[in-house]
Amino acid sequence: EVQLLESGGGLVQPGGSLRLSCEASGFTFSTYSMSWVRQAPGKALEWVSTIGGSGETTYYADSVKGRFTISRDNSRNTLSLQVSSLRAEDTAVYYCANGGGNSFESWGQGTLVTVSS
């Protein structure tokens, strides 16, 4: 059974930073692209970033480019998202998902990031 467990969310001031993590199990992690998708309160889903299986290829939404960095550690089956220069509009539940090269096959339960002073 695929399991994706996010952590690292919390309350942060505008301009601040956080590191989100996702621990994966139940599939061969290194063979999957991995992604972050976010959802602001009451809003639709928004793709944020995808990283290829080897970690060499990354993609970002324009809204986060230059502020967010996706990475992975295939030896520890862990996906990360370093979020910096946070803005109020970055407030959302951040979901880890396997896939992104195609559809998003499985999703974690999400971690809430709240940007507020």
Place this chain on the structure above:
Amino acid sequence: EIVMTQSPDTLSVSPGERATLSCRASQSINSHLAWYQQKPGQAPRLLIFGASMRATGIPARFSGSGSGTEFTLTISSLQSEDFAIYYCQQYNNWPRTFGQGTKVEIK
């Protein structure tokens, strides 16, 4: 950026009836379309990929069709557990984009 537009925003359906949800892409995405279901307080769940292929464990009452720019998700006979928000998503181009969602509510 490919814009995905879903219709209607809200669909009121009685249990046992058929529900038909639409999704339109602003340019051709071939069959690179997925549908997701999201219930309140839960993560999304993949229903359909490749426009018409059911994901593992998805009941046969869910079906997808279409290609190019016009797509449809049909739920043949709505069950109580199907009342939720449904999103379409394209994976033909970067950035990946989602529709705004269709809420299926009890009539």
